[in-house]
Amino acid sequence: MVTTAGAEPSPPPTPRRRVTVTSPHTEAAQRARPQRRRRDELADQTELGDVLIGSLIRAQLGLALRVLAVFVVLLGGLPLLFALVPAAGRFEIGGLPVAWLLLGLATFPLLVLLGLVYARQAERNEREFAELVER
Amino acid sequence: MLAVVAVVAVTIATISIGALGVRVARSTSDFFVAARTVPPMWNASAISGEYLSAASFLGVAGLVMKYGVDMLWYPVGYAAGYLVLLLLVAAPLRRFGAYTIPDFAEGRLASLRVRRVACAIVLLIGWFYLLPQMKGAGVTLSVLIGTPYWVGVVVVGGVITTNVALGGMRGITFVQAFQYWIKVTAISVPALFLLAHWQHDEMPDVLAETPPVFAVDTDVAVDTGVRIVVDDPVLVEVDGTVDGRRRDPSDGPLRLTPGPHEVAADTVLGFPAGAPTPHADSVTASDGAEWGRPFGPITADEDHPLYFTYSLILATFLGTMGLPHILVRFYTNPDGRAARQTTVIVLALLGAFYVFPALYGVLGRLYTPDLLLTGRTDAVVLVLPERVVPGLPGELLGALVAAGAFAAFLSTASGLLVLVAGALSQDVLGSTSVGGFRRAAAIGGSVALLLGLAVEPFDINRLVGWAFAIAASSFCPLLVLGIWWRGLSARGARAGLLVGGGAASGAILSTMFGLAPGGWIGSMLGQPAAWTVPLAFAVMVVVSRRTPSSIPPDVGHTMLTLHTPEHLGLARPVAP
Numbered sequence: 001m002v003t004t005a006g007a008e009p010s011p012p013p014t015p016r017r018r019v020t021v022t023s024p025h026t027e028a029a030q031r032a033r034p035q036r037r038r039r040d041e042l043a044d045q046t047e048l049g050d051v052l053i054g055s056l057i058r059a060q061l062g063l064a065l066r067v068l069a070v071f072v073v074l075l076g077g078l079p080l081l082f083a084l085v086p087a088a089g090r091f092e093i094g095g096l097p098v099a100w101l102l103l104g105l106a107t108f109p110l111l112v113l114l115g116l117v118y119a120r121q122a123e124r125n126e127r128e129f130a131e132l133v134e135r
Numbered sequence: 136m137l138a139v140v141a142v143v144a145v146t147i148a149t150i151s152i153g154a155l156g157v158r159v160a161r162s163t164s165d166f167f168v169a170a171r172t173v174p175p176m177w178n179a180s181a182i183s184g185e186y187l188s189a190a191s192f193l194g195v196a197g198l199v200m201k202y203g204v205d206m207l208w209y210p211v212g213y214a215a216g217y218l219v220l221l222l223l224v225a226a227p228l229r230r231f232g233a234y235t236i237p238d239f240a241e242g243r244l245a246s247l248r249v250r251r252v253a254c255a256i257v258l259l260i261g262w263f264y265l266l267p268q269m270k271g272a273g274v275t276l277s278v279l280i281g282t283p284y285w286v287g288v289v290v291v292g293g294v295i296t297t298n299v300a301l302g303g304m305r306g307i308t309f310v311q312a313f314q315y316w317i318k319v320t321a322i323s324v325p326a327l328f329l330l331a332h333w334q335h336d337e338m339p340d341v342l343a344e345t346p347p348v349f350a351v352d353t354d355v356a357v358d359t360g361v362r363i364v365v366d367d368p369v370l371v372e373v374d375g376t377v378d379g380r381r382r383d384p385s386d387g388p389l390r391l392t393p394g395p396h397e398v399a400a401d402t403v404l405g406f407p408a409g410a411p412t413p414h415a416d417s418v419t420a421s422d423g424a425e426w427g428r429p430f431g432p433i434t435a436d437e438d439h440p441l442y443f444t445y446s447l448i449l450a451t452f453l454g455t456m457g458l459p460h461i462l463v464r465f466y467t468n469p470d471g472r473a474a475r476q477t478t479v480i481v482l483a484l485l486g487a488f489y490v491f492p493a494l495y496g497v498l499g500r501l502y503t504p505d506l507l508l509t510g511r512t513d514a515v516v517l518v519l520p521e522r523v524v525p526g527l528p529g530e531l532l533g534a535l536v537a538a539g540a541f542a543a544f545l546s547t548a549s550g551l552l553v554l555v556a557g558a559l560s561q562d563v564l565g566s567t568s569v570g571g572f573r574r575a576a577a578i579g580g581s582v583a584l585l586l587g588l589a590v591e592p593f594d595i596n597r598l599v600g601w602a603f604a605i606a607a608s609s610f611c612p613l614l615v616l617g618i619w620w621r622g623l624s625a626r627g628a629r630a631g632l633l634v635g636g637g638a639a640s641g642a643i644l645s646t647m648f649g650l651a652p653g654g655w656i657g658s659m660l661g662q663p664a665a666w667t668v669p670l671a672f673a674v675m676v677v678v679s680r681r682t683p684s685s686i687p688p689d690v691g692h693t694m695l696t697l698h699t700p701e702h703l704g705l706a707r708p709v710a711p
Binding site for chain 2: 039042043045050053056057060061064065067068071075076078079080082083086089090097099100103104105107108109111112114115116118119122123126129130133134
């Protein structure tokens with residue numbers, strides 16, 4: 001998730017003095033415009049830009065680690081289980097050994113599924129980031 | 136002989152397609168041209184085609200036949216490595232635009248010294264990974280036409296070296312994609328015939344509490360001398376020399392008593408149907424029940440099988456991303472999004488392949504138990520179809536698996552040698568000319584060939600597992616920290632590469648040369664990833680924190696390039 005926390009620039013100080021009013025299309029107006037585009041903040045690596053890209057990186061890394069955690073929990077515990085509870089390794093369903101089915105067959109569709117879920121979510125993160133940047 | 140025809144056909148096709156492709160694809164920029172036209176499905180086929188090596192095609196089945204279910208962690212790890220690659224590396228790396236890992240190291244850390252260390256590790260991993268391909272070639276040729284082991288190594292090593300030196304097989308997506316479909320056909324079609332035969336045979340129970348027995352009267356030809364162990368006494372016809380005494384069939388059957396026996400080279404042993412199979416000294420005896428459960432025969436060979444398993448898992452999960460010939464292929468994706476899609480398809484393609492090799496290992500226990508006697512379990516995929524399916528169909532299936540095996544080591548070995556030669560010519564010989572590349576290919580191929588002659592005693596997957604362990608202990612931390620952590624410094628990266636890669640390869644070499652002691656230390660040296668990977672990460676982080684001055688100044692831009700979608704236009708890739 002790309003958060004918008006801290007993304008809004010603080011309002012510029014407003015000292016009590018006369019201000020020049022210019023047409024928004026003149027060069028002077030462009031220079032004086034207080035709110036720059038976020039894209040430029042990123043490109044110029046301002047503090048705001050760093051916050052923005054940092055939030056994207058954290059979102060993507062968090063997503064990757066969550067998917068990895070699911071995989072590790074589902075599969076990574078198996079050797080330990082088999083070592084601690086030998087009966088689990090000999091368990092059969094319909095005459096077929098479960099350990100063989102899990103490692104020889106079931107893992108592969110699981111990998112594809114996790115890959116699909118990740119790719120979708122990662123793209124969503126990037127879309128949200130792009131919308132935030134180009135708004 | 137059909138098999139020989141198939142092998143020759145695959146080899147000639149590979150060479151000629153490669154030769155034709157020279158004009159099509161020569162330089163890195165050609166990959167970029169291809170990038171716009173290669174859809175993810177093709178790209179994924181090409182990645183899978185280059186990835187499925189002798190280890191996957193021959194080795195997995197051999198190990199399963201020997202050690203049972205514990206060895207399924209190899210194919211699981213080989214496939215799962217791509218999930219980790221997808222999660223942590225695929226899209227950012229494509230966006231960065233680096234063509235090889237040394238390019239990434241140099242571009243990310245702005246340091247030529249890091250590049251040089253990365254190059255040395257590319258050579259190390261490349262050669263390590265070439266060894267099992269050479270072994271696969273030696274085994275395959277000796278099974279097909281009965282040549283000694285070295286002949287296959289020399290012939291295939293020579294073909295690959297010449298081919299790469301002349302410029303063939305330069306990472307052409309089309310060829311590699313085609314190789315995947317050859318391999319998956321060659322492993323799946325015979326497997327379906329084998330399954331049908333097993334069903335027709337009233338499904339004998341491979342997990343029964345009996346040792347493997349000869350299903351039919353079997354003559355076992357022993358080509359190289361072997362020390363066998365007999366568990367149950369057995370009567371055999373001998374034509375040759377057993378325990379130093381020459382015999383021929385007219386002497387009548389010999390009763391082999393329980394215990395070890397020496398069988399000399401060029402001996403034929405005739406076993407009656409139903410006889411329990413003696414096993415080679417190098418193969419652990421096990422009945423079907425023990426073989427079929429987790430932590431079965433492996434517990435006799437490994438002092439710490441649980442450690443071994445987890446260390447193997449870590450090496451394969453994290454090593455895939457660091458294999459030098461894999462990253463190159465991601466460059467042919469048009470953008471980061473396509474790189475992700477491609478990787479998901481790769482997961483599906485590899486999964487479709489990896490359900491089959493284990494089947495050969497399982498049915499090999501029933502129908503080719505003589506491989507346990509000769510110790511050549513790595514040949515089970517090649518031998519089984521012809522043994523089980525009679526007549527011409529069997530010969531055709533045998534030809535098919537032989538072609539698949541050859542496709543496996545030709546494609547992987549060529550891909551590896553191209554990178555080894557590239558690293559050698561550019562970073563060691565300091566030449567970017569075609570002549571320099573050719574010299575480098577000749578040197579790289581010759582080294583692989585000579586080393587390949589020496590690795591006959593090692594299981595193919597043992598060797599591949601070591602290449603993965605070195606990759607996981609060096610390039611994995613470089614890529615992961617380089618992509619996700621701004622704080623990685625050039626000095627930190629270099630120290631981590633040297634310590635992690637050095638520790639892993641030192642541990643492995645000490646095991647190969649038989650210097651490792653037994654017990655915990657021996658286990659840790661034999662399968663080092665479990666401690667060398669955390670070590671490499673730790674060294675990179677600690678040294679980077681102490682050398683903030685060698686963090687590249689434009690790391691901010693690098694992070695934008697790695698992580699922002701291309702259409703935002705924030706990226707500054709290192710290459711166009």
